[in-house]
Amino acid sequence: xxxxxxxxxxxxxxxxxxxxxxxxxxxxxxxxxxxxxxxxxxxxxxxxxxxxxxxxxxxxxxxxxxxxxxxxxxxxxxxxxxxxxxxxxxxxxxxxxxxxxxxxxxxxxxxxxxxxxxxxxxxxxxxxxxxxxxxxxxxxxxxxxxxxxxxxxxxxxxxxxxxxxxxxxxxxxxxxxxxxxxxxxxxxxxxxxxxxxxxxxxxxxxxxxxxxxxxxxxxxxxxxxxxxxxxxxxxxxxxxxxx
Numbered sequence: 001x002x003x004x005x006x007x008x009x010x011x012x013x014x015x016x017x018x019x020x021x022x023x024x025x026x027x028x029x030x031x032x033x034x035x036x037x038x039x040x041x042x043x044x045x046x047x048x049x050x051x052x053x054x055x056x057x058x059x060x061x062x063x064x065x066x067x068x069x070x071x072x073x074x075x076x077x078x079x080x081x082x083x084x085x086x087x088x089x090x091x092x093x094x095x096x097x098x099x100x101x102x103x104x105x106x107x108x109x110x111x112x113x114x115x116x117x118x119x120x121x122x123x124x125x126x127x128x129x130x131x132x133x134x135x136x137x138x139x140x141x142x143x144x145x146x147x148x149x150x151x152x153x154x155x156x157x158x159x160x161x162x163x164x165x166x167x168x169x170x171x172x173x174x175x176x177x178x179x180x181x182x183x184x185x186x187x188x189x190x191x192x193x194x195x196x197x198x199x200x201x202x203x204x205x206x207x208x209x210x211x212x213x214x215x216x217x218x219x220x221x222x223x224x225x226x227x228x229x230x231x232x233x234x235x236x237x238x239x240x241x242x243x
Contacts, residue, residue: 020051022131124153148234182230185211
């Protein structure tokens with residue numbers, strides 16, 4: 001029964017060109033997640049982590065952010081369109097889960113519950129990390145082995161007893177500092193991800209937010225993405241990969 005349910009979700013993912021799906025165990029990480037999450041996750045033991053890879057041609061436009069057309073294309077297709085696709089898919093997946101007698105809660109792809117901490121009810125990159133789909137990079141972005149950080153994510157909380165993935169323990173950034181060097185806000189410290197460390201050890205949120213505020217003017221759109229563009233993981237990769 002549960003295998004059939006998961007197969008239906010994967011078939012829907014194939015039809016809608018969703019690139020990554022994994023199952024994150026939430027219960028055994030509840031204490032670690034509590035400071036960064038909303039109350040809604042307390043009712044669910046696991047989560048589906050769902051990702052759609054960005055088109056390489058769209059990301060490559062960031063090479064010239066002084067061109068308004070490039071930035072407009074990127075903001076439209078790397079944010080608005082992809083987030084809408086993720087929200088539509090997560091709603092459909094949650095409905096399928098509910099039809100099979102289980103509870104499901106789709107989380108918004110791009111909405112925050114706390115602007116100071118810049119976090120959602122459950123950070124999507126945390127769900128992807130727990131689902132074993134990759135690791136957290138020096139950029140504080142989630143890095144997929146095939147697509148790198150060039151993926152947008154969303155999450156569906158559920159009590160459906162899907163088989164949970166093992167968390168990937170290795171961090172593969174090594175001595176690479178390309179994202180750190182590319183950051184125009186100088187907001188990255190260059191430290192590798194350590195689960196026990198606060199995000200502030202790697203990322204200055206206030207400095208990043210200040211940079212975006214400075215970009216916000218009639219002649220320029222508030223788009224950066226340079227850490228994503230600079231990462232060697234995902235560059236030139238078009239291979240289709242599920243999970």
